[in-house]
Amino acid sequence: MDNSLCRSKTLNPDRHPFQDEKLQVSHIRGPVSWLNPTRVISKPFSLAHARGHPPTEAIHLTEDQQCHERIVKGDVRYKWRPRDNRKGRHALVVQRSKGLGQGAHIVPKRTDSLRATLRGIKRMAVQYPYWDISYVTAISFTFGSIVWVIDSFFVFLPLVQPRSEFTYEILSAGGVSAFVGATIFEVGSVFLILEAINKHDTGCFGWALEHVISEKGESLLRIYPDPNNCTHHHVNKRNLVGRGGKETPNSDNSSGELEQSRTELPSSPDFIWFPTLRDLRTHYIFELGFLASFIQLLSATIFWISGVTALPGINNHLSENLADGVYRASQIIGGVGFTVTAVLFMLETQKNWYTPSLRTLGWHINFWNLIGSIGFTVRFAFLTHRS
Structure with missing residues (x-):
C-alpha cells in the first residue's frame, strides 16, 4: 500500500520521535490510516546490549527503591x-x-493501580506546577467548568424554584458568569493549541538504565525515570513557554548508569507560537492532537460570542431573531465543536477507532469532556426568553 495512503504505519524521518536515540522500532500504529501514528513501541539497543555485558561492579537496591519499584521477568x-x-x-x-x-x-510500579491513582490525586492537592503549560491548560478548563456549573444554578434554579430567584439573577449573575466561563475556556484553548505545536518531535527517552543486584544475588537491569536528561519544556521551572532541559551524553559511569547508545544530542527545541505553513501542510493537519486542539480553539472562539451576548445590557436588548442568531446559535455551534474535539482526543488514545482505551487516563478525561460538551450543545433547549 502507498505510504501516503497509510500514514498511521509510517514515520516521517524529519519528525521521527526517536531520531536522537538509537532505538529499534517494532510497532507503529494509529486508529486512522490517513493520519499520523499515535503509538510507536520500541526497544532501546542499549537495553539488549547491556543484557549480555554485565558490569564488574553492581549497585544494591535501597529500601525506597524497593518500595516504589518491582521486578518483572520478560521484555521491557x-x-x-x-x-x-x-x-x-x-x-x-x-x-x-x-x-x-x-x-x-x-x-517502576504500575501507574494505573488503585494505590497509584490515589497517590496521583494526593499530588494534585499538594503540588502546583504553574510553569507547566499542560498543567495551566488543565487548570484553565477546570476553573472554566466550575464557573459554568455556578452559571447553571443562576439560570436554571429560578425556573424550578421561583422563590429562590433574586433581582436580575438570570440576566446579571447568569450573564456575567457565562461571559467569565466562556473567556476562561478561550484562554485554555489558546494554551491547548500552544501545547500541541510545541510537542517534542526529536524524541526524549526520559529513562536511565543501570545494573543492580537483588537480595538473592541476581543481576538485574534497572530502568528508572531520568528527569535530569529530559528535554521536554515541562521540566523548565523558570518560565511557562521556555526551553526544556539539555541532554548531555553520560561520560561518567561510576554510578552504575549505563551509557546510552545515542548520537550527539541537541538541546530542547525553542518554544514556538505559530507553526510554519509548510509544517501545517505536511504534518499538523495529519496530527490528531493538533486537529482536536485547533477545533477546540475555533469552537471556543465561536462559543465566546454567546458569552459576550449573555452580558446584561446586550442580552436584554436583543430581539428574538437576533438572539437566535448570535446567542443561541453560537452556543450550539461551539458545543458541537467541543463534542468533536472530545471524540478526536478519545480516538488519539485508542488502538483503533472502535476499541475504548479504558485503562488510559486521557481517554476517561475526554469521555467526560464529551458528556459535558453534549450538555453545552443541548443547553439552548432550556434557555427561556425574557423580555
Missing part, C-alpha cells in the same frame, strides 16, 4: 504516544515472559 519496551509527548511523559511496556530464558528487569 519504550512506548511513544503523542499525548504522552505533549504532556512530557515517558511510558514503558512490560511484556511478561511466557517461557524460560527471559531476563529480569526492575521497573
Whole structure:
C-alpha cells in the first residue's frame, strides 16, 4: 500500500520521535490510516546490549527503591504516544515472559493501580506546577467548568424554584458568569493549541538504565525515570513557554548508569507560537492532537460570542431573531465543536477507532469532556426568553 495512503504505519524521518536515540522500532500504529501514528513501541539497543555485558561492579537496591519499584521477568519496551509527548511523559511496556530464558528487569510500579491513582490525586492537592503549560491548560478548563456549573444554578434554579430567584439573577449573575466561563475556556484553548505545536518531535527517552543486584544475588537491569536528561519544556521551572532541559551524553559511569547508545544530542527545541505553513501542510493537519486542539480553539472562539451576548445590557436588548442568531446559535455551534474535539482526543488514545482505551487516563478525561460538551450543545433547549 502507498505510504501516503497509510500514514498511521509510517514515520516521517524529519519528525521521527526517536531520531536522537538509537532505538529499534517494532510497532507503529494509529486508529486512522490517513493520519499520523499515535503509538510507536520500541526497544532501546542499549537495553539488549547491556543484557549480555554485565558490569564488574553492581549497585544494591535501597529500601525506597524497593518500595516504589518491582521486578518483572520478560521484555521491557519504550512506548511513544503523542499525548504522552505533549504532556512530557515517558511510558514503558512490560511484556511478561511466557517461557524460560527471559531476563529480569526492575521497573517502576504500575501507574494505573488503585494505590497509584490515589497517590496521583494526593499530588494534585499538594503540588502546583504553574510553569507547566499542560498543567495551566488543565487548570484553565477546570476553573472554566466550575464557573459554568455556578452559571447553571443562576439560570436554571429560578425556573424550578421561583422563590429562590433574586433581582436580575438570570440576566446579571447568569450573564456575567457565562461571559467569565466562556473567556476562561478561550484562554485554555489558546494554551491547548500552544501545547500541541510545541510537542517534542526529536524524541526524549526520559529513562536511565543501570545494573543492580537483588537480595538473592541476581543481576538485574534497572530502568528508572531520568528527569535530569529530559528535554521536554515541562521540566523548565523558570518560565511557562521556555526551553526544556539539555541532554548531555553520560561520560561518567561510576554510578552504575549505563551509557546510552545515542548520537550527539541537541538541546530542547525553542518554544514556538505559530507553526510554519509548510509544517501545517505536511504534518499538523495529519496530527490528531493538533486537529482536536485547533477545533477546540475555533469552537471556543465561536462559543465566546454567546458569552459576550449573555452580558446584561446586550442580552436584554436583543430581539428574538437576533438572539437566535448570535446567542443561541453560537452556543450550539461551539458545543458541537467541543463534542468533536472530545471524540478526536478519545480516538488519539485508542488502538483503533472502535476499541475504548479504558485503562488510559486521557481517554476517561475526554469521555467526560464529551458528556459535558453534549450538555453545552443541548443547553439552548432550556434557555427561556425574557423580555
